[in-house]
Amino acid sequence: MSLTSRLAGALFATSALVSPSVAFAQTEPAPSTDQPPTGDTAGQPADDSSAQPVDISVPGGEIVVTGVRNRNLVKTSDQVISVLSTEEIARTGEGNIAGALGRVTGLSVVGNGLVYVRGLGDRYSLALLNGSPLPSPEPLRRVVPLDIFPSGVIASSLVQKSYSVNYPGEFGGGVINLTTKAVPREPFLSISFGGTADSETTGRTGYSYFGSKSDWTGFDDGSRDFGPALTDYFKSGALVNSDVDLGREIGSELVRFSKGTAQRVRDLPPAYSISLSGGTGFDLGGARLGIIAAAGFSNKWRNRDARQQTSLSADLSTLQTNFNRISTDDRIVANGLLGFGLEFGENKIRWTNLYIRDTIKQTRLGLGQRNETSADFMQQDTAWYERQLIDSQLVGEFKPAPGMQVDVRVGYAKSQREAPYETSFEYVRTNSSADPYGRLFVNRLNGNNGEASVTFSDLNEELWSGGIDLTYVVSPVISATVGGYFSDTDRISSRRQFLFRASSTFPVEASVLRPDLLLSPGLINGTVDSSTGQLVGGIDLIEPDTSSPAFEGKLRNYAGYGKVNFQITDALSLDAGVRFEKARQSVSAVQVFSTPPTFNNPPALRKEYWLPGATLTYQVQPDLQVRLSASKTIARPQFRELIYQPYFDPENNRQYLGNPLLTDSQLYNGEARVEWYFAPEQRLSISGFYKKIDKPIEAFVVSLNDSLVTSYANAPEARLYGAEIELQKYFDLSEMGGWFSQRRAVAIVNYTYSKSELKVQSGDTVAVYAASSGIATDYFRDGAPLTGQSDHLVNLQFGFENTERLSQQTILLSYASERAMSRGLNGSVPQPDVIERPGWQLDFVAREGVQFLGQEFELKFEARNLLYTRHREYQQVGSNTLEFNTYDLGTTVSASASIKF
Numbered sequence: 001m002s003l004t005s006r007l008a009g010a011l012f013a014t015s016a017l018v019s020p021s022v023a024f025a026q027t028e029p030a031p032s033t034d035q036p037p038t039g040d041t042a043g044q045p046a047d048d049s050s051a052q053p054v055d056i057s058v059p060g061g062e063i064v065v066t067g068v069r070n071r072n073l074v075k076t077s078d079q080v081i082s083v084l085s086t087e088e089i090a091r092t093g094e095g096n097i098a099g100a101l102g103r104v105t106g107l108s109v110v111g112n113g114l115v116y117v118r119g120l121g122d123r124y125s126l127a128l129l130n131g132s133p134l135p136s137p138e139p140l141r142r143v144v145p146l147d148i149f150p151s152g153v154i155a156s157s158l159v160q161k162s163y164s165v166n167y168p169g170e171f172g173g174g175v176i177n178l179t180t181k182a183v184p185r186e187p188f189l190s191i192s193f194g195g196t197a198d199s200e201t202t203g204r205t206g207y208s209y210f211g212s213k214s215d216w217t218g219f220d221d222g223s224r225d226f227g228p229a230l231t232d233y234f235k236s237g238a239l240v241n242s243d244v245d246l247g248r249e250i251g252s253e254l255v256r257f258s259k260g261t262a263q264r265v266r267d268l269p270p271a272y273s274i275s276l277s278g279g280t281g282f283d284l285g286g287a288r289l290g291i292i293a294a295a296g297f298s299n300k301w302r303n304r305d306a307r308q309q310t311s312l313s314a315d316l317s318t319l320q321t322n323f324n325r326i327s328t329d330d331r332i333v334a335n336g337l338l339g340f341g342l343e344f345g346e347n348k349i350r351w352t353n354l355y356i357r358d359t360i361k362q363t364r365l366g367l368g369q370r371n372e373t374s375a376d377f378m379q380q381d382t383a384w385y386e387r388q389l390i391d392s393q394l395v396g397e398f399k400p401a402p403g404m405q406v407d408v409r410v411g412y413a414k415s416q417r418e419a420p421y422e423t424s425f426e427y428v429r430t431n432s433s434a435d436p437y438g439r440l441f442v443n444r445l446n447g448n449n450g451e452a453s454v455t456f457s458d459l460n461e462e463l464w465s466g467g468i469d470l471t472y473v474v475s476p477v478i479s480a481t482v483g484g485y486f487s488d489t490d491r492i493s494s495r496r497q498f499l500f501r502a503s504s505t506f507p508v509e510a511s512v513l514r515p516d517l518l519l520s521p522g523l524i525n526g527t528v529d530s531s532t533g534q535l536v537g538g539i540d541l542i543e544p545d546t547s548s549p550a551f552e553g554k555l556r557n558y559a560g561y562g563k564v565n566f567q568i569t570d571a572l573s574l575d576a577g578v579r580f581e582k583a584r585q586s587v588s589a590v591q592v593f594s595t596p597p598t599f600n601n602p603p604a605l606r607k608e609y610w611l612p613g614a615t616l617t618y619q620v621q622p623d624l625q626v627r628l629s630a631s632k633t634i635a636r637p638q639f640r641e642l643i644y645q646p647y648f649d650p651e652n653n654r655q656y657l658g659n660p661l662l663t664d665s666q667l668y669n670g671e672a673r674v675e676w677y678f679a680p681e682q683r684l685s686i687s688g689f690y691k692k693i694d695k696p697i698e699a700f701v702v703s704l705n706d707s708l709v710t711s712y713a714n715a716p717e718a719r720l721y722g723a724e725i726e727l728q729k730y731f732d733l734s735e736m737g738g739w740f741s742q743r744r745a746v747a748i749v750n751y752t753y754s755k756s757e758l759k760v761q762s763g764d765t766v767a768v769y770a771a772s773s774g775i776a777t778d779y780f781r782d783g784a785p786l787t788g789q790s791d792h793l794v795n796l797q798f799g800f801e802n803t804e805r806l807s808q809q810t811i812l813l814s815y816a817s818e819r820a821m822s823r824g825l826n827g828s829v830p831q832p833d834v835i836e837r838p839g840w841q842l843d844f845v846a847r848e849g850v851q852f853l854g855q856e857f858e859l860k861f862e863a864r865n866l867l868y869t870r871h872r873e874y875q876q877v878g879s880n881t882l883e884f885n886t887y888d889l890g891t892t893v894s895a896s897a898s899i900k901f
Contacts, residue, residue, distance in 0.1 A: 055155040056083070057130040057179045057350075057395065059166050059409065059467055059485070075677050078565060078575035079615055080162040080627060080687070086181075089151050091797070091810055093845035093862045097154050097178060098146035103795050104159055105726045105750035106174075108816050108838075115146055117161065117173030118689065118722060118754050121788045123697065124172025124635055124667075130179055130352055130393050132411035133168065133487055135461040137358075137387035143638075144415070146176070148358045148387065150296050152192075152275050153337045155181045161689075162671055163613040163631035165561040165579035166469065166483060171633040172667050172691075180352050183290030183341030184279035194860070194896025196271040199868075200888055201303040206268045206328035207363040209382045210258040216299060218332030218359035224384060224420045227253030234496075237594035240541050247541030251500060252521040254454045260423045260515045262363050262380050265328070273298035273896070277337075287344035294337040302329045304871075306887035308366075310708050314829035316880040320708075323368030323379070330361040346399040351392075358387040376429040378441050380515065386418045403473035411465045419457040425515050426451040442511040443518060445502035445539060450511065452500040452519060461491040477567040481577075485559040491639050492590065494550035495647065496543065500524075503538040510537070545645070548599040550590035553639030557583040576614035581634075583607055587642040587660065602642065602660030602769075609634055609666075627673040627687075637662035637697055641712045644769055654822065657704070657711045661767035665714070668692045685726045693718040698758065699787055700779045701823045701831075710822060715780045716764040720789070722754030733800070742804045748797040756786040778826060784833065785820050792817040799845075806849030806858060814841045821873055822884075834884045836873045842866040855899055862894040 056073075073083050082104045094100040102109040106118045117125050122143050127134055136144045160167070161174040197203075212223035226234070229249045233240065240247045279292035304327045310320045336355040341348065366379040391413040398406045427441035428449050443450030469483035500519060503526070510523055517523075519539065526538030543549070563577025586604035589597040613631035620626060640647065643658040673687035695714040702709055727749045733740040764776035773779075785791075792815065799810030816838035824831025844863045849856060868891055873884040 055179050055182045056158050056177070058158070058177055059128075059131040059407075059469065059483070072677060074683070075625070075675065078573065078617060079160050079164050080629065080671060080673055082159045082161075084157040084159075086155055089154065089157070090847065091799075091808060091845070092812065093810075093843070093847075093860060094151055096147045097149040097151050097157060100151055101146065101157055101159070101176065102814065103797065103812065104157075105724050105795070106161065106752040106754075106793065107159065108790060108793055109147075115176060116788050117159070117176075118720070118724075118752065120173035120691075120720065120756075121786065123638060126168060126171050126175040128167075128175060128177045129354070129391060129413075130350075130395065130409075131177060132391075132393050132409060132413075132465050133463060134389070134391065135413050135415040135463040135489065135491070137389060137415040137417040137459065137461070144389070146178075148333070148356050148389065149178060150275070150298075150333065150335050150356075152277065152296055153180055153294050153335060153354065155179050162615050162627075162629040163611075163633050163669060164575065164615070165563050165577040165611065165613050166481065168485070168487075168557070168559065169579055169581045169609060169611045169634050170636060171631075172635045172665075172693075180337060180339065180354060181277070181292055181294065183281065183292050183339055183350070185281060185290075187278075187280040189276075189278040189901040190898055191274075191276050192858075192896055192898030193274040194272070194894055196273075196300065196862075196892055196894040198271070198302070198890040198892045200305075200890030201268050201301050202270045203267050204303055206265050206301070206303045207262045207326060207365055208265050208328055208330065208361065209260070209262055209363055211361060211384065212258065215330070215361055215384075216332065218299075218334055218357055218386075220384065220386075223258060226420075229253055237592070239546060239593050239595075240498075240543055241546070244538075244540055248525050248538065251498070251519065251524045251539060251541045254421070254498065255423060255452075255516055255519040257516040259421045260382060260425075260454075260519070262365060262382060268301045268303060268328070271298065271300035271894075273300075275898075287342060290339075290341040290343075292337070292339045292341075294335075296333070296335045298331075298333045300331050300333075302331065303327075303890075304887040306885055307883040308368075308885050309882045310884070311831070311875070311882055312703055312708075312825060314825075314831055315877045316831065316875055316882045319369075319372055319882070321368060321370050322372075323366045323377075325364055325366035325368075325379075327362065327364045332359045332361075333357070348397045350395045352395075353393075354389070354391040356389045360385045374431050376431060376441075378427045378429070380425045380427075381423065383419060383422045386416070388416045390414045405471045407467075407469040407471075409465075409467050411463075413463045413465075415459075415461045417457070417459040419455070422455040422457065423515065424451070424453045424455070425518075437508070437512065440512050442508075444508070444511045445500050445506065445518075447501070452515070453497055455495065455497040457493075457495045459491065459493045461489065463490075464488045479565045480562070481565075482562045483560065485557075485561075487555075487557045489553075489555040491553040492550065493553070493639070493643075494590070494592070495545070495645070496549050496592075497545060499542045499544055501540045501542055503540065505534070505536050505538065507537055546593065546598075548589045548597055548643070548645050550592050551587055551639075551643050551645065552590050553585075553587045553642070555583065555585045555636070555639075557581060571619040573617045574614065575617075577612070579611045579613070581607075581609050581611060583636070585636060587639060599644065605636070605663060607634075607664055623677045625675050627671070627675070629669075629671045629673075631669045633667045633669060635665040635667065635693075635697070637664070637712070641697065646709070655707060655709045657709050659712045659767075659769045661769050662697055662712060663695060663714055663767075665696050666694045668694075679730075682729050683726070684728075686723070687725075688723045689721065691720040693720070696758075696786070698780060699823055701825050703825060708825060711768070713766045713768050713779055715758050715760060715766065716776055717759035718756060718786055719759065720754060720756040720786065722752060724750065724752045726750040734803075740800075742802050743800050743807075744803055745800055746797070746810075748795075750793075750795050752793040753791060754789060754793075755791060756789045758782060758784045758786070781830065784823075787820050787822065787833075790816040790819040790838070806847060808845070808847045810845045812841075812843040812845065815839065824875060832875050832877055834873055834875055836871075839869045839872075840867055841869055855901065858898045858900070860894075860896045860898075862892070864892040864894075865889055866891060 089100045092100045134144045156179045158177040212221045214221040275296035277294035281290040308323045312320045334357045338353045340351045362383045364381040393411040395409040427443045429441045430438045432438040465487040467485040471481040524539045526535045559581045561579035566574045588601040589599040615629040618626045647656045671689040675685045677683045696718040698715045731745040760780045760782040766776045794815040796813040801808045820833035821836040822834040846861045848859045870888045872886045875882040
């Protein structure tokens, strides 16, 4: 019998129960187009004369950098960069920018939109939007997950792997700079719509809950607003633990059928999406005003049937938990973009506004055992996660005098994450013949034979940023840039959890009821026995975290830099500079109750750094060049990692606890690279890189109250080294005639080898809050790889494209080798790491432009995960294998159409 059938039976039968370095701007930028470039023959000069315009907005450079038709951005840049243009993003067919970036050399996507550069975790990746920083809507990290950015609002993605001082110093593996679509030169209007079917989801049985009538939009209709008693309680500063009447008044409001009872959905619907974009321009005498607007909406269901196991033994011979869990997510994404551009003379002003709302309605049902006993545990969780990002940026580029350019940028961004009414229930079936209820799932609300909780989480983060850059051409071969930068981040995060505890007179018969009936107002308040006059039943409410349910994190950063670009000879150039950064980072408990919090706030991190960076480029021949780069950069702890407060992440089934004693990491980076541009749009590059990291922040796992908890500490040292190779080649097929007469083949291949290892010696120490040991070897193993780092990354794109019109057929093959996703349990005999095996991924994308009724249509077909590769996270010792979080990933088939006016 399938888990779905077993859970459904249990649920319903028993009634027990979701840079300036690239600043080459043309005076009159050409409009972007999705038409592929025309074919070229080998032997022509490697000037990429048919390359498409690429809009790139970077700090310290032009507002919009547009690759002119006789310049190759990747070649002429003073740094090591990769650029995904609108056309290249479209070729991958990815719906969000994280998926498209996963095709770039040395990049891998881990989890939900977290982009790793050269095997370094998301903490070492800097994400910018139009050159300005972004806040994160995620409680566990300060970097924004890139899967929330629909590819339709992004004009280009620049990945810079060598550090230049015009970027912030938190630059470990590289910077990812997203540029939104620019103001158009000509009017346009485009409408697209599409649908997707998933073999593991569409038409399958899953679970959901009612919620509210407007849930399909990603916006709650008010059904999840706080009740009067809860609203007054949050304002009062009182503590419910010692007030029975108050607890029962609040508890009577918390669980209703609409929010707390899972229901079976027999046929999960397919995904669908729709988007609209348009723009125009106006002449205003001596100036031109342009406007662009875009909006999109998508609704997608995802079903996962996961095996989740944990062990507290070193050899994994015994299981602490052993669960099968079905998770059904309904993810709704809405986005909007509104941009204005003003050009007057050689001056430009650009104002961009972006809105993204990403909502997940989640239902989870799990069935399993603990401690290898015969009892069965059934767990039901319902949740509603709202993530929202609002970003507004004003950028100005002014040329007050010949040879001088002044760039000014100001940005404000706000991210929010709200998770109201996260309900969690656990029922127990003892399977004991001595228990009169042994064949039924019961919840006695006592912590041993059943649990129930409701949690409210809220995160608000605001980020103000600003910068000014002055570039002056000192001589025909020397230009100098100086700049200043400021950012102020303020995050307030709270998590209020309520546990239900039954009184000693709670009727046993009620423990078999489904959640909304089990916690109905009548049972919570109890009833008076008319014969005895005594109160029968009653359920009390407890807040377990009375010391630190809310925190505020602040990061204020001041920076200044100076850099010189020196064309030493016709063949040799140097881009070098130094950046000074001064930052203050703090985390403090917010007073929630009338009594002050007992949490001892850690001292603020006050750090100052001089961060140099230099890249030397030698042009051996017109089409062959060598680069050498070296730099020093930093990585700061993320807010959540500094908070000594438990947090459970339902996405990866892990519990986390911060460490207030974390400090900054310092990175020393070096790279050598050879680039051969043997024909237009075609290149071969080979590079080697090395990084030394002092005090890297690494995760470790401990046992707390018989649960595995992930925390963090600064390991003594880590090293990373590796090599990359990339080839892009076109083949003219016109001589074959027929269907191939106007076509060429494209092959894009890249491979990255990276190797990382922690350096931990006897005598090394670490600082871990409230821990009995400070010995480094008690937490980290010498030679262990950094978490999230795959030794091998492979990407292959091979396809055909028409040189005269839009017609592309592309096969995409990617591979990532095993990587450590979490540390094993620490102890005298530590467990092995939890390993993820991404494996091979095979996709197919076809795009076709057609004319119908005088209008231009683009048709797109996608088939993803054709090899049916599964998601697998596991631990292994000898013949003992533990499936930490393993489930099948379906094959998806999508079709979409867009019309352009």
